[in-house]
Amino acid sequence: MTAISALLVLGTLSACGGNNNAAENAQGGDSGAPADEGPFKMSMMLTSYNPEPMDPEGELYKRLEERTNTDLSITWVPSTTYSDKLSATVASGELPSAVLVLDQKLPYIVNSARSGMFWELGPYLKDYPNLSRMDDVALNAISIDGKVYGIYRARDLARDGLMLRKDWLDNLGLQEPKTIDEFYEVLKAFVNNDPDKNGKADTIGLAEQQVASGWRAMLTWMGGPADWEIKDGKASPAHLSPAFLETMKFYKKLYDEKLINLDFAVVKDGKQMINAGKAGAWVANLNDANGIEESVQKVTPSGAITMVNALEGPAGLRSPGGSGSYGIFMIPKTSVKTEADLKAVLNFFDKVSDDDMQNMLVNGLEGRQFTLDNGNYVKTTDPKMLAEYGMGDSSQLAVLRDKVVTYGKPLVHLRDEMWKKNAEIAVVNPIQPFISDTYSERGSELSKIIDDARVRFIMGDLDESGWNAAVAKWEQDGGAKVIEEYTAAYNQANGQ
Secondary structure, three states: OOOOOEEEEOOOOOOOOOOOOOOOOOOOOOOOOOOHHEEEEEEEEEEEEOOOOOOOOOHHHHHHHHHHHEEEOOOOOOHHHHHHHHHHHHHHHOOOEEEEEEOOHHHHHHHHHHHOOOOOHHHHHHHHHOOOOHHHHHHHHHOEEEEEEEEEEEEOOOOOEEEEEEEHHHHHOOOOEEEEEEEHHHHHHHHOOOOOOOOOOOEEOOOOOOOOHHHHHHHHHOOOOOOEEEEEEEEEEHHHHHHHHHHHHHHHHHOOOOOOOOOHHHHOOOHHHHOOOOEEEEEOOOOOOHHHHHHHHHOOOOOOOOEEEEEEEHHHHHEEEEOOOOEEOOEEEEOOOOOHHOOOOOOOOHHHHOOOHHHHHHHEEEEOOOEEEOOOOOOOOOOOHHHHOHHHHHHHHOOOOOOOOOOOOHHHHHHHHHHHHHOEEEEEOOOOOOOOOOHHHHHHHHHHHHHHHHHHHHHHHOOHHHHHHHHHHHHHHHHHHHHHHHHHHHHHHHOO
16 A cells, blocks of 8 residues: 555544534434534544545545535545544544544543543444344444444455465366365465476465454364354363364465475565465455455466365364454444434434445445446556545445445455355354453563463474473463453453
């Protein structure tokens, strides 16, 4: 992404969020403000991933305001600095009408919600035709102390899977692996049997990196939990499961046999190895597949990517479930002072979830941001048209995405099929909605103990007794308290 040195502002945020026309008669699901008062003045703060902000004079922006009956101003903050900006904005108390929060479990967000800074939205959702369709699993995952303080941006529940060089499989006469054992055999062939037919032993099997991209998926395929599980009536972290040790042993086998890149512990972006045509497999969000194929074809025009949603392991087919969302919109009471104004803001999010609005925000407008050539999505190259939807940043406004039309190559449609399959076998983290104050304070250092020990075990620097010692240190340094707090929160919520 091109670096952006300053905030891109499409309107000025004021301490009161610009809501100086109270929509006293606005009701759930109705227009944002009564006709005699005009559009509801609303402000937002959002992440930007592109150097060009949405054009507030463009056709897409105008349609957005008309359909939601708002006079909308947006502050776009570069994604690289968004966390710092959000923290400073919340601390100042000078908040817009709606603010995007990417991690609602951060201590300062939790404390702000508990102190009454943000509206509790759960009781209102039923009154809106689109917001009432929000998924209970996703709502539960974003809750704080059992209460919903945000409108989530929907994502597929289980997005991770295995991506493979299809042309390498074809060159070697291999099928897509269905089990972990078959995957191991494919990796051996990718390293030892010259899959790119260049006569050199220069290929990598599985691309890996410092922060393991596919560890969570592989652990689940091996029968482990998605982060945490409830075991013997207590919350139990994934690293205490027998499957965690077995997964480490599997990765150690790959390392010892040079089936993964041996420098994985210092590689920040392993995906670049498969992008460059050097590696044959990548485990991560299946959304990567299309971009990987485009990169591969710059090196090998006949190169192709295929994908497998999950590998069968000891416990059958399983997939690591996420939260079903990415980021939530929270509505501050400091700027949205009345229930009528709250309903006007909720109306905005309900309206942007209409079928055609979902498509407009995600895909742009046909004839402006794209055209269809025999059903294929062709993105415009016109700078003005690209600026109309912020080079795609308009999708940051999308809440529900269940009616978005998928355009693109067959690989994009295959990705959607894989996500649907994963949703049926998703393993969900049962303590996801709960908060451990100890973890909020010390989670990073506790995670580092386990991550460092995992890497050292894979590289052969740590044996099983050394691993057990690291686990004991995790418990002594606060892990045992985290288990205790999560267990208490889970039991309280489940009436135990």
